[in-house]
Amino acid sequence: MIELDSDERYMRMAMAEARQAAAEGEVPIGAVVVSPRGRILGRGHNQTEALGDVTAHAEMIAISAAAQALGGKYLSDCTLYVTVEPCLMCAGALGWSQTGRIVYGCEDPRRGFSTMTSRSPFHPKAKVAGGILADECRRIMQDFFKSLRN
């Protein structure tokens, strides 16, 4: 499992994915999946507009990519970093993939899993940490929606 002091480093990689999404006109959320040795196994950014597919969230793309890279469905020893609290769909996918650790940036009070679930959607052994570089992750979102209004 990844050491805590490298969380910010990997979150910045997820933030780079989020900025890529913004550049493509997508709601700017990014994710990376990291192996126990610190290798990036999958990365993704929101592509729902480009693909015309509501399931193309950053986490879904990163999870699928990581599974392909590993040649297996389960990400038990891996950590997923995502800039915004996962939604119900992505939290469910993280549960099915048995992702070992989930680290997110800012909260999503409207659509985040924590306001929607009555029990943990993740694997029973999964660890969850929120609030990593939360202000910066939130600012990417705020800047994007501000730019849409202008």
Place this chain on the structure above:
Amino acid sequence: MIELDSDERYMRMAMAEARQAAAEGEVPIGAVVVSPRGRILGRGHNQTEALGDVTAHAEMIAISAAAQALGGKYLSDCTLYVTVEPCLMCAGALGWSQTGRIVYGCEDPRRGFSTMTSRSPFHPKAKVAGGILADECRRIMQDFFKSLRN
């Protein structure tokens, strides 16, 4: 929106998808998305083993296929039929896709959305019906797991 008396007909199409999954050694769950005029816009069966991807649930495949067929992300006037109560991931995707009506067969007391959520995961206007051909849908699952044990 689809008339109620045709629910069984479309559920049988979803059941055919589920049996296809069983034939491929996959947990036998099937889904179809139907337009307001009764056209099948998307169909899917569980393919998590074949694709090595936990996100390849019947509903996810059917939703993505329907969106491609329609050329748009939203399925507001459509009905999704699925043989088993959707999991959290699929319920979340149904919410994002604003699917207008969700009809499922048997319940899933362990992984079904209704035991996992603290509020509706679907669009506020979505209608939900469970228990359509529930016994037959459940039997497809039971037969599959029994065959695995033999």
